[in-house]
Amino acid sequence: MSNDAIGVLVMSYGTPESLDSVEEYYTHIRRGNAPSPEQLKELVDRYEEIAGGVFPLRENTDRQVSSLQDKLDTVETGRYRCYQGLKHARPYIEDGVQRMAQDGIKRAVGIVLAPHFSTMSVASYNKRAMQEAEKHGIEMSCVDSYHLHPSLIQALAERVRDGIDAVSAKAGGAEVKVLFSAHSLPVRIRQVGDPYEEQLLETSRAVAEAARAGSWQFTWQSAGRTNEPWLGPDIMETMSSLAEGGEKALLAAPVGFVSDHLEVLYDLDIEAMAHAERLGISFGRIRMLNSDPLYMETLADSIREAAAKLPS
Numbered sequence: 001m002s003n004d005a006i007g008v009l010v011m012s013y014g015t016p017e018s019l020d021s022v023e024e025y026y027t028h029i030r031r032g033n034a035p036s037p038e039q040l041k042e043l044v045d046r047y048e049e050i051a052g053g054v055f056p057l058r059e060n061t062d063r064q065v066s067s068l069q070d071k072l073d074t075v076e077t078g079r080y081r082c083y084q085g086l087k088h089a090r091p092y093i094e095d096g097v098q099r100m101a102q103d104g105i106k107r108a109v110g111i112v113l114a115p116h117f118s119t120m121s122v123a124s125y126n127k128r129a130m131q132e133a134e135k136h137g138i139e140m141s142c143v144d145s146y147h148l149h150p151s152l153i154q155a156l157a158e159r160v161r162d163g164i165d166a167v168s169a170k171a172g173g174a175e176v177k178v179l180f181s182a183h184s185l186p187v188r189i190r191q192v193g194d195p196y197e198e199q200l201l202e203t204s205r206a207v208a209e210a211a212r213a214g215s216w217q218f219t220w221q222s223a224g225r226t227n228e229p230w231l232g233p234d235i236m237e238t239m240s241s242l243a244e245g246g247e248k249a250l251l252a253a254p255v256g257f258v259s260d261h262l263e264v265l266y267d268l269d270i271e272a273m274a275h276a277e278r279l280g281i282s283f284g285r286i287r288m289l290n291s292d293p294l295y296m297e298t299l300a301d302s303i304r305e306a307a308a309k310l311p312s
C-alpha cells in the first residue's frame, strides 16, 4: 500500500517513561555503558525534584507533535503526517520511521526539536533517520537548522522582553543583563569546524536586537561530567564573575532548548537560582517555547522547504 502523504519525522531528545526506566535511558545516553548506582541515584533525584518523578519533556514533545500536525493541516489537510522519533527513549527514531513504512509512506522529511546544528546533536539524529529510511525505501530530506527563522526570533524576543521586565521589577528597576545559553558540548567539536557555536551566537545577536536588550552575553550550561574538556564558561561561573563585577539582575535565555525539561527546570530554575541567591542577585529565565504558534510556524516552514527538495 502506497501513501501519497509526506511523512514528517519529528525528533526530540527523549525522556524516561517512568522512574523505572531512568537506568535504561541513562545507559542509552552513555552509548550502552550503565551508570554507577551513585550516578543513577543522582539523576533519579533530579527528576524527583523537578516534578515529583514525572517527566515534563514527554508531555511537551507529545503536545509539540500534535500542534505541529494541526498547523500543517491548516496549510493542506492530509498532505503531511507527523510521527515521533526520540534519540534516547521509546519511540526511538527508528521506531518512528518503521511506523511510516507500515503506513506506506514513500517520501518524508526529518526535523529535530532543537534549532542549532551540531555534528554531535542534530547530525546524529538525521543520520539515524536517513539510515532507517533507506532500509524501507523511503526518500527522506532532513532539516539541518532553523536558528534564524524570523518567527523563531520573534517568539524568543517576546520572551526576552517579558523576562527583562519581570526580573527588573523584582530587582527594583535595576538594569537586567541577558545570559543566552545552550547545552555545552566537548571542546573537540571545534576541530571539525562545527557550526554550533556560530549559530548560537547568531540567534543570540538577532534576539537581543529584536528585544532591544541593553546588555547581553552568551554562556554555556549543563556540561557533561566526563574527563574531556567541555565548552565554557559555564553559566554558574559567568554568574559569579558578573556578580563580582557589580551586576545586580540576570535573565537566563536558554535559546538552545525549546521545551521545559530537566536542563531548564533543574539546571536553571533550581541550581542557577540557588546560586543567584547565594550571590545576592536577582535571577529569572524566559518562558520556554513549547507549542508556541510562532515556533510551530518555524517548524512548518522548515518542513515545507525540505519537502520541496524531495523527488516528486
Ligand SMILES: CC1=C(CCC(=O)O)c2cc3nc(cc4[nH]c(cc5[nH]c(cc1n2)c(C)c5CCC(=O)O)c(CCC(=O)O)c4C)C(CCC(=O)O)=C3C
Pocket: 012, 013, 014, 015, 016, 029, 030, 043, 055, 056, 057, 113, 114, 120, 121, 122, 183, 184, 185, 186, 223, 224, 225, 226, 256, 260, 261, 262, 263
Ligand atoms: C547538545 C545537547 C542537547 C541539546 C540538543 C538536543 O535537544 O538534542 C541536549 C539536550 C538534552 N539533554 C537531556 C538530558 C541529558 N543529557 C545528558 C548528557 C549529554 N547531553 C549531551 C548533549 C545534548 N543534550 C551530551 C553530549 C551528553 C553527554 C553524553 C555522553 O556521556 O556522551 C544526560 C546524562 C547525565 C548528565 O550528564 O547530566 C542527561 C540526563 C535532555 C532531557 C532532559 C529531560 O529528560 O527532561 C535534553 C533535552
Ligand SMILES: [Fe+2]
Pocket: 183
Ligand atoms: Fe543532554
